[in-house]
Amino acid sequence: MIKAELQEALNHQINQEFTAAYNYLGMAVYFDAKNLDGFANWMRMQHGEEMEHGMKLLRYLQDRGGLVKLETIESPQCEFSGPLEAFEISLKQEQKNTESINKLYELASKLNDYATKSHLQWFIGEQVEEEKSVEDIIALLERIGDDTAGLLYLDDKLAARKAEITE
Ligand code: FEO
DSSP: OOOOOHHHHHHHHHHHHHHHHHHHHHHHHHHHHHHOHHHHHHHHHHHHHHHHHHHHHHHHHTTTTTTOOOOOHHHHOOOOOOOOHHHHHHHHHHHHHHHHHHHHHHHHTTOOOOOHHHHHHHHHHHHHHHHHHHHHHHHHHHHTTTTTHHHHHHHHTTTOEEEOOOO
């Protein structure tokens, strides 16, 4: 049986993953409205990944005999000054999530919960990828600036992203 303190922290993380999913969905809605279909596709894929992350933790908590508590999720932002702002907000969200996963890992270590530590290893690696992919897009957007042709080229590239099977 999982300890109450860890159960609470896992429930908080589950909420954070589903909140991230909803925020990415808000960004997908924004890009769709701007007819930037590739960006919208990328954000929808990201939404799907965050839902998977939330579900992975939810199922894990249930497997450990824990009680899942589904908390409130706030409305996502659906308006941005441009693609760069949306991705800068994404990066902040990912950095916050990395910090939160690390804290969760520290707590699991403190409580000698080896199974939770093992489960969280996957998330630690995933956060490196998530931050890097957003940083790469931000770097391209900064180079593109106000160049519409560059923006449309990147939109085409992001249209190619497909859902990955992680389990
Ligand atoms: Fe589930 Fe982007 O962290």
